[in-house]
Amino acid sequence: MRSYIIKRLLYSVIIAWGILTITFILLRVGPTSPVDRYILNIAAKGQDVESVRQAIEARYGLDKPIIEQYLLYMGNLLQGKWGWSFSASQPVMELIGSHWIYSFQLILLATIFAIILGVGLGILSAVNQNTKIDYATSIFSFIGISIPGFWLGLMLILVFAVYLGVFKTFYDTSYPIWSLENLRQLIMPVLALGTGELAGYVRYTRSAMLDNLRKEFVTTARAKGLSERTVIGKHVLRNAVLPLVTIIMFDLGSIVFGGAYLTEIVFGIPGLGQVSFNAIFANDYAVVIAVTLIGTFMVLFINLATDLIYTYLDPRIRYD
Amino acid sequence: MINKVPLLQIKNLKKYYRVTAGLIPRPLGEIKAVDGVSLDIIEGEVLGLVGESGCGKSTLGKAILRLEEPTGGQISFQGTDVLSLNKRDLRTLRGKIQIVFQDPDSSLDPRMPVGDSIGEALIVHGVSGAGERGRRVARLMEKVGLEAGFAERYPHEFSGGQRQRIGIARALAMDPRLIIADEPVSALDVSVQAQVLNLMMDIKDADGLSYMFVSHDLAVVKYIADRVAVMYMGQIVELADKEELFRDPLHPYTEALLSAVAGLRRGGGSRILLSGDMPSPLKPPAGCRFHTRCHRVMEICPVAEPAFREVVPGHYAACHLYP
Numbered sequence: 001m002r003s004y005i006i007k008r009l010l011y012s013v014i015i016a017w018g019i020l021t022i023t024f025i026l027l028r029v030g031p032t033s034p035v036d037r038y039i040l041n042i043a044a045k046g047q048d049v050e051s052v053r054q055a056i057e058a059r060y061g062l063d064k065p066i067i068e069q070y071l072l073y074m075g076n077l078l079q080g081k082w083g084w085s086f087s088a089s090q091p092v093m094e095l096i097g098s099h100w101i102y103s104f105q106l107i108l109l110a111t112i113f114a115i116i117l118g119v120g121l122g123i124l125s126a127v128n129q130n131t132k133i134d135y136a137t138s139i140f141s142f143i144g145i146s147i148p149g150f151w152l153g154l155m156l157i158l159v160f161a162v163y164l165g166v167f168k169t170f171y172d173t174s175y176p177i178w179s180l181e182n183l184r185q186l187i188m189p190v191l192a193l194g195t196g197e198l199a200g201y202v203r204y205t206r207s208a209m210l211d212n213l214r215k216e217f218v219t220t221a222r223a224k225g226l227s228e229r230t231v232i233g234k235h236v237l238r239n240a241v242l243p244l245v246t247i248i249m250f251d252l253g254s255i256v257f258g259g260a261y262l263t264e265i266v267f268g269i270p271g272l273g274q275v276s277f278n279a280i281f282a283n284d285y286a287v288v289i290a291v292t293l294i295g296t297f298m299v300l301f302i303n304l305a306t307d308l309i310y311t312y313l314d315p316r317i318r319y320d
Numbered sequence: 321m322i323n324k325v326p327l328l329q330i331k332n333l334k335k336y337y338r339v340t341a342g343l344i345p346r347p348l349g350e351i352k353a354v355d356g357v358s359l360d361i362i363e364g365e366v367l368g369l370v371g372e373s374g375c376g377k378s379t380l381g382k383a384i385l386r387l388e389e390p391t392g393g394q395i396s397f398q399g400t401d402v403l404s405l406n407k408r409d410l411r412t413l414r415g416k417i418q419i420v421f422q423d424p425d426s427s428l429d430p431r432m433p434v435g436d437s438i439g440e441a442l443i444v445h446g447v448s449g450a451g452e453r454g455r456r457v458a459r460l461m462e463k464v465g466l467e468a469g470f471a472e473r474y475p476h477e478f479s480g481g482q483r484q485r486i487g488i489a490r491a492l493a494m495d496p497r498l499i500i501a502d503e504p505v506s507a508l509d510v511s512v513q514a515q516v517l518n519l520m521m522d523i524k525d526a527d528g529l530s531y532m533f534v535s536h537d538l539a540v541v542k543y544i545a546d547r548v549a550v551m552y553m554g555q556i557v558e559l560a561d562k563e564e565l566f567r568d569p570l571h572p573y574t575e576a577l578l579s580a581v582a583g584l585r586r587g588g589g590s591r592i593l594l595s596g597d598m599p600s601p602l603k604p605p606a607g608c609r610f611h612t613r614c615h616r617v618m619e620i621c622p623v624a625e626p627a628f629r630e631v632v633p634g635h636y637a638a639c640h641l642y643p
Binding site for chain 2: 215221225226235238314316
């Protein structure tokens with residue numbers, strides 16, 4: 001088991017290195033330059049655009065051959081230096097360090113919200129299959145799956161912030177992270193981000209539960225005289241959890257630059273989604289590479305964690 | 321060898337399923353999976369229940385334990401009216417009647433060590449100490465011919481035959497009086513079938529159990545049963561002692577079934593081929609349900625439903641050949 005984990009971590013580093021290299025080359029090969037967004041300013045000041053560009057690029061080493069830039073970047077990275085953000089005028093790590101918490105809190109709360117409610121409703125739906133409860137839950141979950149998160153976010157803002165005035169229309173960074181006010185203002189973003197996933201989890205839980213409810217070990221469990229609660233909790237749910245873990249972990253791996261990014265834009269939350277959005281449009285190379293690497297490591301780490309959770313959940317799975 | 325005390329009495333038992341179709345469910349009709357079955361199982365006997373797939377024999381087994389709630393009729397177990405029991409008393413009753421299933425793959429919880437699957441029944445039974453439970457599980461595993469040390473293992477580490485033994489041990493944990501065995505050996509190789517059947521017979525003799533042995537395999541039933549009931553489209557069409565039934569079947573359906581098994585065909589008789597499939601259970605044929613496939617069909621058969629009556633002492637059949 002230990003050798004398996006070490007092997008997987010080694011693979012992860014190699015994959016991350018590959019993605020880093022591809023990202024690096026693609027950014028440098030393109031016809032863009034970090035100077036682009038300042039060209040109008042430069043021209044307005046009556047300076048010669050081309051000479052200023054050369055001066056700036058020389059300052060950041062962008063005039064050197066790609067291979068030299070790459071070796072320099074890798075050398076710095078191995079020393080823990082992630083480079084300088086042109087657009088934010090601060091080290092990349094400082095930039096990310098001051099913004100990641102906004103994404104993290106949003107994703108964490110939305111995921112917890114989606115899992116608890118989604119799995120709960122899914123169980124309720126399966127246990128009451130083909131009843132009004134089941135139909136109502138199904139209709140709700142189909143609507144939830146169909147609505148895009150950003151649209152739901154806009155509608156929530158329209159109704160609860162603009163018409164009813166219950167919330168502010170934007171995310172207010174002046175509240176400390178660990179404050180009730182902050183938790184309260186996260187309600188709408190969490191709903192916008194979590195509802196789609198919640199609705200999906202309802203469907204997955206329901207079908208996984210039904211698959212197992214039909215199994216004969218469930219009938220024999222009932223025949224033993226176990227209470228229905230024990231039968232559902234101990235035999236059905238425990239076996240239904242496995243496919244759920246797959247889908248939940250998959251969502252977690254893709255959420256940062258998927259749903260969370262759009263939610264951050266809609267609510268004006270200064271998280272990693274916004275940081276990468278700005279960095280891409282500013283051709284801020286170092287930042288783009290850093291957030292890409294963070295995303296890569298999240299996916300790789302979550303995949304490894306998923307596989308390890310499997311061995312705990314399913315005695316049939318062993319990696320040796 | 322059999323004292324004639326009925327352990328289980330079933331009278332006119334019915335289990336209907338309402339069938340619906342469409343987005344907005346509209347009723348299509350009813351499937352009469354079990355339609356007016358009356359049976360006794362005597363203390364210490366093995367009752368074989370045979371019939372084609374879909375004839376309702378598995379449903380009958382589950383309905384006895386109310387794992388499928390019967391639509392009508394009466395079930396009496398050791399004098400207790402099963403259908404009037406409340407939830408709690410039903411759970412107590414379920415200890416006395418246990419069920420063993422066909423599919424050794426799905427009949428054990430894949431995420432539970434087999435010792436726990438067996439021991440779980442003991443917790444319900446009031447054996448709460450882990451030490452005592454462990455000893456009982458070990459004894460049960462040895463009783464079914466498995467090493468007690470295997471209790472920590474998971475179902476996937478066992479072969480099909482071993483898993484079926486575990487299923488039997490789990491049923492025995494409740495110290496039942498009756499075991500409903502629903503095709504318990506159908507999924508096993510023939511050599512393993514014999515081992516499991518022998519095990520079941522040994523346990524029956526040692527513990528004085530009764531079995532209701534559901535099977536589509538006449539050879540197996542001939543080996544294990546004392547009496548045999550033949551089921552067709554939710555109804556019992558013939559019931560007799562094993563020797564009597566195999567020597568002198570009365571119902572044409574039983575005749576056809578017997579003729580289909582090479583080793584059981586009577587003195588040079590040719591094989592009787594049934595024409596067509598079983599009719600849709602949604603629209604069972606009028607009169608005798610078997611008349612559409614019967615090789616001895618008469619004018620009365622599509623018109624009137626034959627009564628289930630004692631043709632020879634101890635030998636019952638539902639057929640117009642025996643008015």
